[in-house]
Amino acid sequence: MGNLEASIVLAGVGGQGTLIAGKLLGILALKLGLDVKVSEVHGMSQRGGSVITYVKIGEEVHSPIIEDGTADYVLAFEEVEAVRWAALLKKGGVMIINDQQIKSLPVLMGQMQYPDNIGEALKNGASEGTKIVEIPALDLAMEVGTSKAVNIVMMGALSNYLGVEESLWKEAIEEAFASKPKTIPGNISAFEKGRKAGA
């Protein structure tokens, strides 16, 4: 039994694997003998759209939604998504940003500007006690051979702050990818790289 209580936001772009990261956190909570809710919105076929998954872990979880100022952790899988969901982070929370940029169609079409120096703006705007961590999750994922591992790199970075033993994370990864055993070593390696980068 653990005594973990955490509200974790996974914000990214369709196809970045936020759903799988949410499932992994669910498995982790089960291993800790805790209650957990993972909420996702399957909207209109938003391929390439903004996607958000909420994960709440604790003794007893009621609402599945994480609201403004209540997230302990916001994991932004893409820079602009960090800005889009910044309001969710609570004072004193931790934001982990993948420095990857995925430009949306209005930006590609020149109708809107992709903001410069997002990491800086967030660091400057964060209230005291709030931590902003930037990691090159895509580059680290490519080091293990696939951009698909970005989500597990991000989980590695998060593992520095959640206070759950590393071995338990690895067991959870093995369980989450049990149906694709060949991907387990790569994901473990992605996790370790993320853990190192996000420390």
Place this chain on the structure above:
Amino acid sequence: MKEIMLGNEAVARGAFEAGVKFVSSYPGTPSTEITETIAKYKEIACEWAPNEKVGAEAAIGASIRGARAMTCMKHVGMNVCADPLFTVSYSGVNGGLVFCVADDPGMHSSQNEQDSRNYARAAKVPMLEPADSMECKEFARYAFELSEKYDTPVILRLHTRVSHSRSIVHLGEPAPITVKEYVKDPKKYVMMPANAIGKHVVVEDRTRKIINDCDADPKVGIHQLEIRNKKIGIITSGAAYQYVRDAIPDASVLKLGMVWPLPEKTIKDFASKVERLVVVEELDPFLETEIKALGVKCEGKELFTLQGEYTTRLVQRALTDRPLPVPAFDVTDLPLAPGRPPVLCAGCPHKGLFLVLHKLGVNVMGDIGCYTLGALPPMQAVDAVICMGASVGMAHGVDKATDGEDSRKTVGVIGDSTFLHSGITNLMNAVYNESSMTLIILDNSITGMTGHQQNPSTGLNIRLEKAPQVSLEMLCESVGVLPEAIRVVDPVDMAETEKVINEELARESVSVVIVRRPCALIPTGKAVKGINVNVDYEKCKKCGACARIMCPALVIGEDHMPVIDTESCNNCGLCVNVCKFNALEKGGEA
């Protein structure tokens, strides 16, 4: 054994544990995964029906024959199957019969925000409302028992936050699938006036009995009484219960499992125990109206909105003085995040058609599907969208309103699955009543918007086994469309598509243009031989024509010239066809 399950998966598990024999549904967000999960239990007969009325009627037949049966739908699907629902309420069931409906407060993916609880009251059918995945499973399982015990169909009402949240489910032992004996009983099942008059009495008695039984034993209605601080008492159900628990942890709560009919005595007792009684419910003041009708004083919609999803913050603000959480940022200090609107995918076959319709400047009566996005920039080609199948009827109505004149510049646009759902009867009507309308069927060989479900025209069933295939051409011909007025085009060939549409707009009888190309994201779509696209920067005049197709795989660089993102390109070649300067060239088969 415990597992983390989506609410929808848990409903399927509950039905499986109840020994359901047959499930027939039409897909619809946020309900689709229930039936998809059922399909994984090989012992259950499971199918996609062409629409919700067909699914419900098939389930009713199975129930009469003695099997436990279920039909699942989104809220607007309940409108489609309301006809059988209201009368099967009278006949009652043999095997347990469950209608599962998923509402969408906040309209994440729907055209309205209707509250399905009104159907329970109107059709006089008990309705259960779970608040998390574990309850989804338990309530689904119990719904079948309840149905058989009281000889009534039962509605299981979900909503987006329950359907699409994952939480812990304790698995139970599945009951064996059994099919009860069938005994002819026309007085029960033949709903003609002589029999139905008597059955209406039975229905009213049944409702009274359920109310009394719920008051005698809270387990019957799965009601949960939580007495804490008596200064405030809250009556609630479903996801709203979760927001209440987070917002005012010390409030007394009566959480209703059965939201219709209501346990009258239980509610009055609860009201008498607390100083202030508040009803917290999303959408309509359904419980509030019923509770007030009992003569019980309560607060409700004077504190809360009729629109959208509720949140903990909303409940907290309305009912407590507790300070709201402190955020990490003042977001007004942060840069503006550019939007990521939903777009038609790279290689989407709908894109070519809408660019043609945009160019022709015709009025478009649209329908429900991915192609509703044809209403957004840059195509902005859709004039009206109401409900499944309405495009065909609306185009016919335009014809009649103008004595056929506007049929020269109006088309109906509908997808293959939506056409089979409820467009075909409209087409029959248009032919019969001598319309001169033009219908465009976007045949992408799949039900796309809900996440790629099969339908009668795709040649595969829900388990992706080979199935008999409806020919859209033959179907249109069979309702009387002239063979020469049924045309088939490939939307990537925009010139041909434009020519054919113009010819059919001019025709003075009903015509159908089938715009055929499989969705780029399904196996048959991926199997279509596509082309690689090369850019010849010498020839590019920076005119922007290729940018206007808004393909996610075609990026405009800083020099205003196109760059093809080969990772996301689905090789349809549409961009090649729009470039007048041949700067985009076919670079061989992909």
